[in-house]
Amino acid sequence: MKYKLGINDCNIGENVKIIEPVNLYGCSIGDHCFIGPFVEIQKNAMINEKTRIQSHSFVCEGVTIGIHCFIGHGTMFTNDLFKTPTIENWKMRKTNIGNNVRIGSNSTILPVNIGDNVIIGAGSVVTKDVPANYVVAGNPAKILRKISDE
Amino acid sequence: MKYKLGINDCNIGENVKIIEPVNLYGCSIGDHCFIGPFVEIQKNAMINEKTRIQSHSFVCEGVTIGIHCFIGHGTMFTNDLFKTPTIENWKMRKTNIGNNVRIGSNSTILPVNIGDNVIIGAGSVVTKDVPANYVVAGNPAKILRKISDE
Amino acid sequence: MKYKLGINDCNIGENVKIIEPVNLYGCSIGDHCFIGPFVEIQKNAMINEKTRIQSHSFVCEGVTIGIHCFIGHGTMFTNDLFKTPTIENWKMRKTNIGNNVRIGSNSTILPVNIGDNVIIGAGSVVTKDVPANYVVAGNPAKILRKISDE
Numbered sequence: 261m262k263y264k265l266g267i268n269d270c271n272i273g274e275n276v277k278i279i280e281p282v283n284l285y286g287c288s289i290g291d292h293c294f295i296g297p298f299v300e301i302q303k304n305a306m307i308n309e310k311t312r313i314q315s316h317s318f319v320c321e322g323v324t325i326g327i328h329c330f331i332g333h334g335t336m337f338t339n340d341l342f343k344t345p346t347i348e349n350w351k352m353r354k355t356n357i358g359n360n361v362r363i364g365s366n367s368t369i370l371p372v373n374i375g376d377n378v379i380i381g382a383g384s385v386v387t388k389d390v391p392a393n394y395v396v397a398g399n400p401a402k403i404l405r406k407i408s409d410e
Numbered sequence: 411m412k413y414k415l416g417i418n419d420c421n422i423g424e425n426v427k428i429i430e431p432v433n434l435y436g437c438s439i440g441d442h443c444f445i446g447p448f449v450e451i452q453k454n455a456m457i458n459e460k461t462r463i464q465s466h467s468f469v470c471e472g473v474t475i476g477i478h479c480f481i482g483h484g485t486m487f488t489n490d491l492f493k494t495p496t497i498e499n500w501k502m503r504k505t506n507i508g509n510n511v512r513i514g515s516n517s518t519i520l521p522v523n524i525g526d527n528v529i530i531g532a533g534s535v536v537t538k539d540v541p542a543n544y545v546v547a548g549n550p551a552k553i554l555r556k557i558s559d560e
Numbered sequence: 561m562k563y564k565l566g567i568n569d570c571n572i573g574e575n576v577k578i579i580e581p582v583n584l585y586g587c588s589i590g591d592h593c594f595i596g597p598f599v600e601i602q603k604n605a606m607i608n609e610k611t612r613i614q615s616h617s618f619v620c621e622g623v624t625i626g627i628h629c630f631i632g633h634g635t636m637f638t639n640d641l642f643k644t645p646t647i648e649n650w651k652m653r654k655t656n657i658g659n660n661v662r663i664g665s666n667s668t669i670l671p672v673n674i675g676d677n678v679i680i681g682a683g684s685v686v687t688k689d690v691p692a693n694y695v696v697a698g699n700p701a702k703i704l705r706k707i708s709d710e
Contacts, residue, residue, distance in 0.1 A: 261425065261427050261428060262417075262428050262430055263429050263430065265431070267562075275561065276561050277563065278561060278562050279563050279564075279565050279583065280562055280565065281581060283447045283448075297565045297583045297600060298448050298583075298600070298616075300446070300448070300466070315618055316448075316598070316616060316634075318464075318466060318515065328647070330647045332636075332638070333618040333620075333636050334466075334484065334516075334634065336482075336483050336484045336515040336516040336532070338482070338515050338532050342514070342529045347478070360646070362642045362647065365636040366516070366636040366666070366667075366668040368514075368515060368516040368532045368533035370532060379642045382636070382638050382668045382685065383636075383685030385531075385532065385533030398699060398700075399533055399549045399685075399699045411575065411577050412580055413578065413579050414579075414580055415580065415581070415597045431581060431597075450596070450598070450616070450633075466598075466616060468615055468633040468634065470633075484666075486616075486632075486682070486683075487665075488632070488682050492679045496628075496660070497628070497630045497662060518664075518665060518666040518683035535666075535681075535683030535699075549698060549699045550698075
């Protein structure tokens with residue numbers, strides 16, 4: 261009952277760089293993306309173009325990540341809030357990450373909506389939506405400041 | 411001095427699904443368990459039946475996990491409180507996880523006892539025992555509520 | 561565009577034990593070190609002798625780790641504070657870890673200086689320098705106590 265990981269049934273764009281071993285199945289990866297080693301991306305996850313998924317990250321079903329994002333090392337996405345009585349009847353929750361979002365390493369992202377240009381500090385646990393152009397950090401993540409246009 | 415990881419000297423039950431690469435040695439895995447990719451489980455760890463150890467997790471010596479648990483992605487167990495002067499003379503501490511426990515991804519579990527049916531929020535750092543039927547979250551993890559029978 | 565990870569252009573000392581798969585490139589590893597599985601160490605990182613880098617850890621460019629340290633499982637170092645407008649023009653920040661430092665599993669280390677003998681609790685997010693002989697923990701990590709000489 262041993263299975264080998266790999267890249268299966270994925271829709272992968274042009275000029276994508278992938279460092280194996282990775283476990284990618286049924287997901288979409290846009291043009292010019294980078295996928296580091298020890299990454300798992302599940303079915304129906306969508307990574308848009310020019311985005312970097314750094315090593316040790318996990319992107320689950322229900323997650324959409326925008327264009328030109330940086331997903332730091334060891335970032336864990338989630339899609340289950342454990343609201344059901346058992347693990348068998350879990351309900352999938354969705355996560356949307358905007359464009360130009362930077363997520364610091366070792367962050368944990370609950371099922372939320374993150375606006376464009378957001379910066380999430382390393383080691384954060386993001387439990388609520390974050391509007392565009394804000395910097396958040398902490399566990400739970402709180403707004404630190406708005407990104408000015410200077 | 412390079413070594414290849416693998417599955418060595420383990421006691422593995424019936425109908426266990428393992429996604430390689432994993433590093434399992436000297437541990438026990440019960441029937442109907444799932445072990446995701448990039449998982450390490452050390453000697454003398456015991457995983458009981460129907461439990462899922464998701465990708466990127468580390469289960470150390472001294473950890474016993476009950477029946478029908480969900481151990482989220484990137485969960486790190488520990489068995490050393492750094493109470494000794496050096497890393498050579500460390501003292502192993504034990505962790506016991508009950509049955510039907512769900513641990514959110516990227517959580518860190520210090521050497522503690524976790525009761526049955528406990529839910530641990532994603533990104534938590536659990537530093538104290540948690541009695542059965544409670545939900546905890548945060549760093550350090552605190553009780554959020556008791557699970558009712560409804 | 562798939563690449564295989566491995567050990568490339570590294571300066572590796574005597575009696576080093578490495579559990580593959582790892583992704584090591586352009587780094588220096590001192591004598592008698594241990595490197596666990598699923599570890600990535602980038603170019604120009606320096607690990608001094610007798611140090612253990614446990615499984616699932618990421619050590620980036622700009623990080624120097626002293627002698628006889630314990631870097632727990634899933635520890636993520638960082639070298640970018642996201643202070644620049646885009647990911648392309650990022651500026652590298654350095655991290656220095658002293659000797660005999662112990663870092664608990666799942667910790668996140670921002671670009672800081674950590675003194676000798678420091679102990680960092682598991683799951684910490686270290687955002688500031690820590691002087692020698694202190695114990696810190698939390699997110700953000702705060703000083704818990706000074707280590708006495710007893």
